[in-house]
Amino acid sequence: MEFFKIRRDIPFMRNALVFNLISFITFAVAVFFLFSRGLHLSVEFTGGTLMEVSYSQPADLDRIRNTVAGLGINDVQVQNFGTAQDVLIRMPVQKGSTSGQQSEKVLEALKAADPTANLRRTEFVGPQVGDELAVDGLKALAFVVLGIMIYLAIRFEWKFAVAAIIANLHDVVIILGFFAYFQWEFSLPVLAAVLAVLGYSVNESVVIFDRIRENFRRYRKLSTVEIIDNAITSTISRTIITHGSTQLMVLSMLLFGGATLHYFALALTIGILFGIYSSVFVAAAIAMWLGIQREDLIKGGVKKDNDPNDPNAGAAV
Numbered sequence: 001m002e003f004f005k006i007r008r009d010i011p012f013m014r015n016a017l018v019f020n021l022i023s024f025i026t027f028a029v030a031v032f033f034l035f036s037r038g039l040h041l042s043v044e045f046t047g048g049t050l051m052e053v054s055y056s057q058p059a060d061l062d063r064i065r066n067t068v069a070g071l072g073i074n075d076v077q078v079q080n081f082g083t084a085q086d087v088l089i090r091m092p093v094q095k096g097s098t099s100g101q102q103s104e105k106v107l108e109a110l111k112a113a114d115p116t117a118n119l120r121r122t123e124f125v126g127p128q129v130g131d132e133l134a135v136d137g138l139k140a141l142a143f144v145v146l147g148i149m150i151y152l153a154i155r156f157e158w159k160f161a162v163a164a165i166i167a168n169l170h171d172v173v174i175i176l177g178f179f180a181y182f183q184w185e186f187s188l189p190v191l192a193a194v195l196a197v198l199g200y201s202v203n204e205s206v207v208i209f210d211r212i213r214e215n216f217r218r219y220r221k222l223s224t225v226e227i228i229d230n231a232i233t234s235t236i237s238r239t240i241i242t243h244g245s246t247q248l249m250v251l252s253m254l255l256f257g258g259a260t261l262h263y264f265a266l267a268l269t270i271g272i273l274f275g276i277y278s279s280v281f282v283a284a285a286i287a288m289w290l291g292i293q294r295e296d297l298i299k300g301g302v303k304k305d306n307d308p309n310d311p312n313a314g315a316a317v
Helices: 012-036 061-069 099-113 127-155 158-182 188-218 224-234 236-256 258-289
Strands: 048-054 077-081 083-092 118-125
Touching (some): 012 158, 012 224, 061 077, 061 083, 061 099, 077 258, 158 188, 158 258, 188 258, 224 258
Antiparallel strands (some): 048 083, 077 083
């Protein structure tokens, strides 16, 4: 399916150096903010108090959130737990207050706002658990990266694997840079979004790489730069349809999903936008600079010069 078809290839690789210089600067700025400001980690990573509260009617999450925030407790996570009447509240550690004191103060405020509020359970999530979650998150990221590299190296060629991983890590670091600069809360849902962006970005890279391999087989007179430009140009319609539809869905979560999904959708929005950019201008350019060529992708499968089905019959390989 195509909305439109571009008859003339767009010379993307002509400006590849400029685009990658912009990417490098953006990447460096993101790394700087990660080291200088750091991530604003949520309760799951830093430790804090967890409360489960039930109501006799569907709970008003915004009202509960404002009630707890009115006590001077910031970065509170409020979400439904199981049913619309059950609410899970996560709060960071407060200096000069124990977990029990903090939960009692919050429960009193919730009962004052709604007498039907009933405490089901409360517990303290220590920083040791947070450290374990952080380590597990890094392990998950490492396994995803390793799996993508192995997949691309087997399906295509190691140069494509290196190019895709550099481009995808570029997307991840930029997402983290945004969260570090604006001090947005980095929680487990955000980590899930980051891992999702890795898989999403590599999908676009695979589409372009597959078209590059196909072009090497079809157009034996074209240079590597022309092959890449044609591959990107011929997949633009598909890119607009796929990413446009996905971005609309993510934006709907960002605008109408409420506070619970806000940062998750925000991370996906940033990741999708930069994922399109990196797949076209970063991954393909790096593969070109690594010296990708026809012989890397076509081993023992070159068509004969007198093949009547070859549009470039007679061309020298």
